[in-house]
Amino acid sequence: MDDNKKENNKNTPKFKFNTYWIYGAVILLLISFQIFSGGDLATQSISKNEFNEVLKQDDISKIIVVNNNVAQIFIKEEALSKSKYQKLTNSAFYRKGESLYEYNFGDLQNFENDLEEARTESQLTFDLKNEGRTSMVDTFLGFLPFIILIGVWLFFMKRMSGGGAGSGGGGQIFSIGKSKAKLFDKDTKVKTTFANVAGLEGAKEEVQEIVDFLKNPEKYTSLGGKIPKGALLVGPPGTGKTLLAKAVAGEAEVPFFSLSGSDFVEMFVGVGASRVRDLFKQAAQKSPSIIFIDEIDAVGRARGKNSMTGGNDERENTLNQLLTEMDGFGTDTNVIVIAATNRADVLDSALLRAGRFDRQIYVDLPNINERKEIFEVHIKPLKLGNDVKIDFLAQQTPGFSGADIANMCNESALIAARHGKKAIEHQDFLDAVDRIVGGLEKKNKVITPKEKEVIAFHEAGHATVSWMLEHAAPLVKVTIVPRGQSLGAAWYLPAERLIVQTEQMLDEMCATLGGRAAEKIIFNKISTGALSDLEKVTKQARAMVTVYGLNEEVGNITYYDSSGNDSFVKPYSEDTARTIDKEISKMIEAQYQRAIDLLSNNKEKLTVLAQLLLEKEVIFKNDLQKIFGKRPFDELEEKVEDVIEEKIEEKEKISPVDTTTEE
Structure with a gap:
């Protein structure tokens, strides 16, 4: 029971003092003081007749005229015993010596004349006195607009300075130049380690060496080496740059300051440089x-x-201060700067030079093996079915970053839950790929039967041509279900090549043009449905001619500028431009005619495939094998793979230790 009470006490939110409570208490005290100090809570307003009656009875001891418009009537002590006054004097709010009545007389001159006349006629004994009084509430209301303006100014200054307790010094304006970096040390450890970072072996090795240097500097300094000043992580979005930095925070047993580049930016002049110095x-x-x-x-x-x-650019001042701090006189301080960006091309050259960022670590998109490792990390919390094939999923997601794979795993779980499944099956992962790459399925899209037939033959044309070509990517499935902006799609299993040969690019262009070629052969008409196909082959052909030097007419010349400095300059003449345009058109038309010839020779099989597609809407590789038979190129690749595996097994039997060393 005691333990439960302790836990409940820990979970109970702690009392936090707020400075605004002081302001409220002061205002409440002022109002209370004004009310209770006035002494008129028991005072009763009377009419002119009632006032004249009290006056004639000579019960009034004195009359005080307040601010020339209200008369406070004080009754003699001997007269207070009368019954008509007892009702007021017995009140809890009445205090001895205070006024009992209040009379609003109107014009002061007439009131004084009436009093003097009554005093003379009835020989009355009372004192008359004039007073000017100011209410504290009235004074406060008079200054209220200025108080509101000051409060609004303080509020906005507090917000601009970062606000809250976390900005240092209670978020006051004087702490605006303080660093906003979040500190991770022995008290606030990060749980992410290198074990949570799948893939990125080269990047992890580079960063691990920095962590080791901070832990054991003697290992490197004993040979005369110096600690590197900084490391710059460069790569596309979602590849794990920030995750790698979090892993450094989890692995390193040294203080770790984390912040964003935008934390230095502020509307005040000099704030960015001040925060850099403080950091x-x-x-x-x-x-x-x-x-x-x-x-x-x-x-x-x-x-x-x-x-x-202008001459005083705040961002440049901040950058200059950062450059100075990274390469200043204090070179003996063991402070390493790790930065991340996906736009290294826009960074200042002075920031990238050796001595500031000594190492530029490129964090690339994961390859097939790294994607498999990333999948294994993200599927740990998922309930998987027995048919899930991680190897196939890694092959099916070329170009996916680590963030894309995490999103895919989450999307597959949502799809399985939507269908009421108890575990995530392999098909749910494939549907997640379709959802991410192709977009949301448009079930309510109105498509006429004629349009659906054209789409079926278009996608069947892609599938047929790719099946017939050696270097085209092997097909996985074909669908005519509309998704996103596409009316149909053919999914392939592309090989991840480091270099691409001319024949491979031409086969891919031919397979891309297979959809339009099928429309031409079957309907003798072409439609606008091949827009994305034409855009793709045009880019490929232009790259072959102007970038990679794969055209005999233009020659071994590239007009690609990796620095990007000549973006407004055309690096070739008008005659060369005509040649380039001619060769691009010639290359595309040759592959289009090649696709027509292939489909003309297999027109019957193309029609069978299109009819099957109209019937099922989604067909897979097995359906194509039933129509076309096995691809001869796949059989050749399988034989080569079998021979390689046999050679490896023989080598392992002879010398397993040597094999391990070579690997």
Whole structure:
């Protein structure tokens, strides 16, 4: 029972004091003081006749005229015993010596004349006195507009300075130049480690060496080496740059400062540079330490020669301060800067030079083996069916980043739950790929039977041509179910090549044009449905001619500029431009005619495939094998793979130790 009470006490939110309560208490005290100090809570307003009656009885001891419009009537002590006054004097709010009545007389001159006349006629004994009084509430209301303006100004200044307790110094304006970096040390450890980062072996090795240097600097300094100043993680979005930095925080037993490049940016002049100085000052105090700046391009963009924003550019001042801190006089401080960006091309050259970021680590999209490792990490919390094939999923997701794979695993779980399944099956993962790549299935899209037939023959044309070509990617499935902006799609299992030969690119172009070629052969008409196909083959042909030098007429020349400095300059003449246009058109038309010839020779099988597609809407590789038979290229590849496996097994039997060493 005691333990439960302790746990409940821990979960109970702690009392937090708010400074606004002080303001409320002061205002409440002012109002209370005004009400209770006035002494008129028991005072009763009377009419002119009632006032004249009290006046004639000579019960009034004194009359005080307040602010020339209200008279406070005080009764003599000997007269208070009368019954008509007892009702007021017995009130809990009445205090001895205070006024009993209040009379609003109107014009002061007439009131004074009436009093003087009554005093003379009836020989009355009372004192008359004039007073000017000011209410504290009235005074407060008079200053209220100025108080509101000051309060609004303080509120906005607090918000601009970061606000809250986490901004240092209670979020006051004086702490605006403080660093916003989040500190991870022995008290706030990060649970992410290198074990949670699948793939990225080269990047992990580079970063691991930095962590080892901070843990055991003598191992490297004993040979005369110096600690690297910084490492820049560069790569496409979603490849795991920030995750890798979190793993560094989890692995390193040193303080780790984490912040974004936009945290340096502020509307006030000099704030960014001040935060940079404060960040490196804190890091130096906790040396050895690591600073991680995510999205450094927000502050590290290349400086222009002619600044359009004037001579005092705040972003440039921040960058200059960062450059100074990274390569200043204090080289003995063991502070390493790790930064991440997916736009390394826009960074300033002074930031990228050796001595600041000594290492640029490229975090590329994962290959097939790395994707398999990433899948194994993300499927751990999932309930999988027995038919899930991780190897096939890794093959089916070329170009997917780690974030895409995580999204795919989550999407497959949602699809399985939507269908009321107890476990996630292999088909749910394939549906998740369709959902991510193709878009949401459009079940309510109105398609006429004629349009559906054209779409079926178009997709069947893609499937047929790709099946007949050696270097085309093997087919996985064909569908005429509309998704996103597409009316149909053919899914392939592309091989991940590091280099691509001319024949391979031409086969891919021919397979891409197979849809339009099928429309031409069957209907003798062409439609607008091949727009994306034409865009793809045009880009491929232009790249072959102008980038990769794969055209005999143009020759071994490339007009590609990797630096991007000549984007507004055409690097070839008008005659060369005509030649390029001619060769691009010639290449595309040759592959289009090749696709027509292939489909003309297999027109019957094309028709059978299209009819099957109209019937089922989705067909798979097995259906194509029934119509066309096995691809001869697949059989050749399987034989080569079998021979390689036999050779490896023989080698392992002879010398397993040597084999392991070679691997």
